[in-house]
Amino acid sequence: MTYITKPKLHHPSLPTNRLGYTRRDYEGSVSTLCAGCGHDSISAAIIQACFELSLPPHRIAKLSGIGCSSKTPTYFLGNSHGFNSVHGRMPSVLTGANLANRDLIYMGVSGDGDSASIGLGQFAHSIRRGVNMVYIVMNNGVYGLTKGQFSATADKGSKSKRGAVNSDEPIDLVGMALQLGATFVARSFSGDKQQLVPLIKAAILHKGAAFIDCISPCVAFNNHAGSTKSFDYVREHNEALNRLDVIPERQTIEVDYEPGSIEEVVQHDGSVLRLNKLAPEYDPHDRIAALTHLQERHAEGEVVTGLLYLDPTPRDLHDHLATVEKPLNVLDEAELCPGQEALQRFNAQHR
Amino acid sequence: MPYALEATNDFVVKFANVNGSGSASANELFARSILRMGVPVSPRNIFPSNIQGLPTWYEVRVTEKGYLGRRGGVDLMVAMNPQTWKQDVAEIEPGGYLFYDNTRALPPSAFRNDINVIGMPLTEICNATYTDPRQRQLFKNIIYVGALSALLDMDAGEIEKLFSEQYKGKEALLDSNVKALHLGRDYAKKELDCPIGLRVRRADNVGQRIFVDGNSAAALGCVFGGATVCAWYPITPSSSLAEAFIAQCRRYRVDKQTGRNKAAIIQAEDELASIGIVVGAGWNGARSFTATSGPGISLMQEFIGLAYFAEIPATIIDVQRGGPSTGMPTRTQQGDILLCAYASNGDTKHVLLFPEDPKECFDFSAAALDLADRLQTPIFVMTDLDIGMNQRLAEPFAWDDAKRMDRGKVMGFDDLEAGRQFGRYLDVDGDGIPYRTYPGTHPRRGSFFTRGTTKDAFARYSEEGPVYVENMERLLRKFETAKTLVPAPILRPAKQRTSIGVIHYGSTAPAMNEALDVLEGRGLHLDALRIRAFPFPAEVERFIAEHEQVFVVEQNRDGQLRSLLVNECGIDPARLPPVLHYDGTPITARFIIDVIAKRMAT
Numbered sequence A: 001m002t003y004i005t006k007p008k009l010h011h012p013s014l015p016t017n018r019l020g021y022t023r024r025d026y027e028g029s030v031s032t033l034c035a036g037c038g039h040d041s042i043s044a045a046i047i048q049a050c051f052e053l054s055l056p057p058h059r060i061a062k063l064s065g066i067g068c069s070s071k072t073p074t075y076f077l078g079n080s081h082g083f084n085s086v087h088g089r090m091p092s093v094l095t096g097a098n099l100a101n102r103d104l105i106y107m108g109v110s111g112d113g114d115s116a117s118i119g120l121g122q123f124a125h126s127i128r129r130g131v132n133m134v135y136i137v138m139n140n141g142v143y144g145l146t147k148g149q150f151s152a153t154a155d156k157g158s159k160s161k162r163g164a165v166n167s168d169e170p171i172d173l174v175g176m177a178l179q180l181g182a183t184f185v186a187r188s189f190s191g192d193k194q195q196l197v198p199l200i201k202a203a204i205l206h207k208g209a210a211f212i213d214c215i216s217p218c219v220a221f222n223n224h225a226g227s228t229k230s231f232d233y234v235r236e237h238n239e240a241l242n243r244l245d246v247i248p249e250r251q252t253i254e255v256d257y258e259p260g261s262i263e264e265v266v267q268h269d270g271s272v273l274r275l276n277k278l279a280p281e282y283d284p285h286d287r288i289a290a291l292t293h294l295q296e297r298h299a300e301g302e303v304v305t306g307l308l309y310l311d312p313t314p315r316d317l318h319d320h321l322a323t324v325e326k327p328l329n330v331l332d333e334a335e336l337c338p339g340q341e342a343l344q345r346f347n348a349q350h351r
Numbered sequence B: 001m002p003y004a005l006e007a008t009n010d011f012v013v014k015f016a017n018v019n020g021s022g023s024a025s026a027n028e029l030f031a032r033s034i035l036r037m038g039v040p041v042s043p044r045n046i047f048p049s050n051i052q053g054l055p056t057w058y059e060v061r062v063t064e065k066g067y068l069g070r071r072g073g074v075d076l077m078v079a080m081n082p083q084t085w086k087q088d089v090a091e092i093e094p095g096g097y098l099f100y101d102n103t104r105a106l107p108p109s110a111f112r113n114d115i116n117v118i119g120m121p122l123t124e125i126c127n128a129t130y131t132d133p134r135q136r137q138l139f140k141n142i143i144y145v146g147a148l149s150a151l152l153d154m155d156a157g158e159i160e161k162l163f164s165e166q167y168k169g170k171e172a173l174l175d176s177n178v179k180a181l182h183l184g185r186d187y188a189k190k191e192l193d194c195p196i197g198l199r200v201r202r203a204d205n206v207g208q209r210i211f212v213d214g215n216s217a218a219a220l221g222c223v224f225g226g227a228t229v230c231a232w233y234p235i236t237p238s239s240s241l242a243e244a245f246i247a248q249c250r251r252y253r254v255d256k257q258t259g260r261n262k263a264a265i266i267q268a269e270d271e272l273a274s275i276g277i278v279v280g281a282g283w284n285g286a287r288s289f290t291a292t293s294g295p296g297i298s299l300m301q302e303f304i305g306l307a308y309f310a311e312i313p314a315t316i317i318d319v320q321r322g323g324p325s326t327g328m329p330t331r332t333q334q335g336d337i338l339l340c341a342y343a344s345n346g347d348t349k350h351v352l353l354f355p356e357d358p359k360e361c362f363d364f365s366a367a368a369l370d371l372a373d374r375l376q377t378p379i380f381v382m383t384d385l386d387i388g389m390n391q392r393l394a395e396p397f398a399w400d401d402a403k404r405m406d407r408g409k410v411m412g413f414d415d416l417e418a419g420r421q422f423g424r425y426l427d428v429d430g431d432g433i434p435y436r437t438y439p440g441t442h443p444r445r446g447s448f449f450t451r452g453t454t455k456d457a458f459a460r461y462s463e464e465g466p467v468y469v470e471n472m473e474r475l476l477r478k479f480e481t482a483k484t485l486v487p488a489p490i491l492r493p494a495k496q497r498t499s500i501g502v503i504h505y506g507s508t509a510p511a512m513n514e515a516l517d518v519l520e521g522r523g524l525h526l527d528a529l530r531i532r533a534f535p536f537p538a539e540v541e542r543f544i545a546e547h548e549q550v551f552v553v554e555q556n557r558d559g560q561l562r563s564l565l566v567n568e569c570g571i572d573p574a575r576l577p578p579v580l581h582y583d584g585t586p587i588t589a590r591f592i593i594d595v596i597a598k599r600m601a602t
């Protein structure tokens, strides 16, 4: 495999965002994943979301574990620092990076094997610490990169390509994220860009642990009849709770909707999330009800998608640790080193 | 009457206590008061892996000559634990002393007739004086310190001074402690033969030295060295290092204006996460470290390899102990040398620093943070339980306020803006160390993708053989550069020309220095080299080349540093006779002398 760069010629007619960047400025190198792989659609959605939010690409850090999904950071945000770390350990690396510099946006990308199998512990602990990040799991129910073994999110009773039936209970990462206190929880589908792009935008704007479980079919190993992570299955069983619009602070909001069907949530930065409720009785601020609803629908074989839970006033790890506003990685000697005088006092106290 | 040992300022007192009985602070008080009399002491905690109820010992070597290694043998046993009575009594040197609580009479068979028995009704005195059970327990400890002060002819004024420093502003506590002290002291003076043959006499051999444990020292080194991220998972004997860092950050790292913290400390869910956090923070330009012990290092292997290949600064302080989790966790050892030197899969080797005492724990932890940034690689500080969890007399710490952190080769916005060429893994000046950029530096230049070894000099994806080889060879060049940056070994030349040498490192130093004095007194001369880092600077190979035989003294079974010498310097193993001590107790001068003297006689 070689590294393929895309020619960086800008077409003059390409639309630009507020920073003057075109969509191309958010792209990475050409994907080497299988043609039709769900992961590529998620990469495209990330590119779209960052472009639309007019984020400076270099202020985003993208981190991943190991897997086809974890390779995708090479294929988006080519002007951002990226880190393809080790299998299942992206969350700790991201946590450390976040501690070092609280001013960047942290995008953690992982797979279902990476997060629900080998990395379940790190997934859980990064969520419960409230690391300010977007944590996306590209969930295909299998290990793509090692050629199609079941992962821990594969549904009980689902069939592998070779016909083996999975007898283990699945791990529901969304359910776990809810239990562990994630302040933003969503599920989406790589085949539904309309739903996914605004969810990613909202997750980026959220100042806390934002988790998105994105069903992302593996066309090579898990897109057959009998799989519950195939394009066909998810299309048939997708129950979208809501549709989201992310409205940046600068735009005026026009109120023009049926009472009860729309909810607007103001984010900490002043932007507004407008929720078009498809299931009006579902309350995305009720953690316990969300869990119950998810389990009920899962028992029916349905895949609930949309913004599942949102805490509009989250606290993140830096809040918990009460760290200084300035990024830790720029503090200098004067700020960090107590100096010889303090050391002499220390010495005196130890005689 | 049995023979009675006579010694002034040169003896060993051992306290046998029950874990959790509050004896630790009384015993420390005893040791400190001798220090205040200008006589060096070297105490050691000997404790089981348990919180309450099991035996613990505190062994104090009183040593006017300043030999801080463990001596071996016990001259005075303060036997406060009925559970361990038999083994404690057995351990006393012939002619030595046994101090015990004789409130309840013991049969003659419980004693030995070649030792001197000193009984004192401690429980009875306590019960007569105090009604509160807690007070009875705590003051019993102070009462025996009072009695010892009379038996050993110590200056009670020094103990009172220590009390008044400790209980400044808490007059009630001060008074009751002084009272308990004199209760014991007066009883001993009146009822016992004071002083016994062992005595403390005022001297002037402590000087400016400080009394501190290596873990606190290493933590302070991290504060001074500018660490801002610490991630750890509790494990003996390293936990007190992270806990000291937490306490010191509360003192030194709180922003005065805002009350906010200039450090982030995470107690992680395991060691995989602690090293992951350290690597992530290092990647993003913060100075970060973890403190752990052998089992933690075992878990960290994959990440250590990633940090080596992806060239990410990380400081790892390994407070070594015995074997696996149930492997003598509260006993000391230098057993992780090879584990750390070659940690992880693939061709990896790492920089190790070997502090000898708390002073070097402080210096080397701060230095490790600089070296990690300079060399962009994990740096191990290899301390151990003996240094880490015992208070040790050490040179006072010093800091040069003009010193700046060495952040290594980092390209900033201006460099990139000026169009300076950036290749993340490009060796521009031959030292094997490339430039790096922190994420978020420049809108269009200097970003790169971090991964293991499938990359070229510009961090672009590549699985080409020649590209891989070129990168691996550059890493070797970097390791060569490391030899010139790490602390150099320290030579102690023999008084006479000799073809015999000895190499040692870390916590072996005090026992080794004492052994060299004794050997010299017996006409056995050896040049000694204390190695302070791996990779070995050129002096190490030169030293071995200049001697026919070089003993390698270490505290593990397999001669791990010796293996490194053989392997890395291509030395005939026959020229490196090993001297190995690994029963979990700190190595003694007596042990080293025995092995070396025997070998040199043949």
Ligand SMILES: Cc1ncc(C[n+]2csc(CCOP(=O)(O)OP(=O)(O)O)c2C)c(N)n1
Residues within 6 Å of the ligand: A066, A067, A068, A069, A070, A087, A110, A111, A112, A113, A114, A115, A138, A140, A142, A143, A144, A145, A146, A151
């Ligand atoms: C420690 C370790 N064990 C095993 C592997 C092999 N491995 C690579 S990717 C992978 C599974 C990835 O599955 P998932 O996270 O679901 O990603 P996908 O390829 O399906 O997107 C495994 C087991 C590894 N890289 N590291």
Ligand code: SF4
Residues within 6 Å of the ligand: A033, A034, A036, A037, A038, A039, A068, A069, A140, A144, A145, A217, A218, A219, A220, A221
């Ligand atoms: S194997 Fe599956 S997950 Fe991997 S690239 Fe191909 S389709 Fe995608």
Ligand SMILES: [Mg+2]
Residues within 6 Å of the ligand: A067, A111, A112, A113, A138, A139, A140, A141, A142, A143, A144, A151
């Ligand atoms: Mg997968």
